Amino acid sequence: MAAHEDIKKQRLLRMTLAHYKSEDCSEEEMHRFVTEDHAVHAAKLHARHGIEAYQIAFTPKSCRDASRELNEKLGSPWVVRDFDVQVEFYFRDMSTLPELAADPDFKALQAMEGPIVSRLHVEHTLGWVERYIENGKIINVGEDGKPMYPKFSALSTGI
Numbered sequence: 474m475a476a477h478e479d480i481k482k483q484r485l486l487r488m489t490l491a492h493y494k495s496e497d498c499s500e501e502e503m504h505r506f507v508t509e510d511h512a513v514h515a516a517k518l519h520a521r522h523g524i525e526a527y528q529i530a531f532t533p534k535s536c537r538d539a540s541r542e543l544n545e546k547l548g549s550p551w552v553v554r555d556f557d558v559q560v561e562f563y564f565r566d567m568s569t570l571p572e573l574a575a576d577p578d579f580k581a582l583q584a585m586e587g588p589i590v591s592r593l594h595v596e597h598t599l600g601w602v603e604r605y606i607e608n609g610k611i612i613n614v615g616e617d618g619k620p621m622y623p624k625f626s627a628l629s630t631g632i
Contacts, residue, residue, distance in 0.1 A: 480627050481565050484601045485525070488570070491556035491596035498589050500533045503557060506589045507531075515582055519562065522573040526563035532556060556596060563602065567632060601628055 494503040507529060519527045532554070540553050564570075573579055603622050605613055613621045622628065 480623060480631060483623060484565065484628050486564050486567070486632070487598075487600055487602045488562045488564075489559050489596075489598045491554065491559045493555075493591040493594055494557045495589055495591045500557065503589055504531060504533075507558060511582065511585060514578075518576065518578050518582065519573065522576065523566070523569045524562050524564050524573070526561070528561050530559045530561070532558065554596070556594075558590075599632075 494500065498506075512529060516527055537553060537555055540551075544551050544553055562570075603613070603620065605611060605620075615621050
């Protein structure tokens with residue numbers, strides 16, 4: 474049990490939710506809603522429940538087109554996703570999520586999304602983060618040149 478708790482302290486989990494805008498919503502309106510109406514309220518709620526970081530990546534058509542262009546130049550090795558926004562949550566313990574989802578304020582935030590964010594085809598990922606550069610400096614690498622993170626077998630269990 475102690476080893477499992479130690480891994481929880483070391484391992485930073487990352488969950489993403491990729492959303493599409495509703496058909497009747499413009500990209501500009503979605504951005505306005507997310508940044509002005511939603512994100513600040515969500516950040517306060519997420520912090521209250523132990524989320525360590527919360528960020529949003531916007532992927533409007535102009536960015537997706539640039540990505541497709543780059544992909545073509547590189548010989549099309551990638552699948553270019555076409556969602557409009559990706560929300561990222563960083564936390565240490567999976568129990569954070571059900572607690573957050575049960576909060577009445579969380580349910581109210583979801584209700585606000587109705588006319589803006591489509592509930593169809595939401596894409597979800599869950600994994601852990603291993604950071605190797607921060608503020609332009611190499612981190613989490615020992616003097617031996619090897620990562621300082623625990624081994625895969627420890628990181629991939631007890632999630």
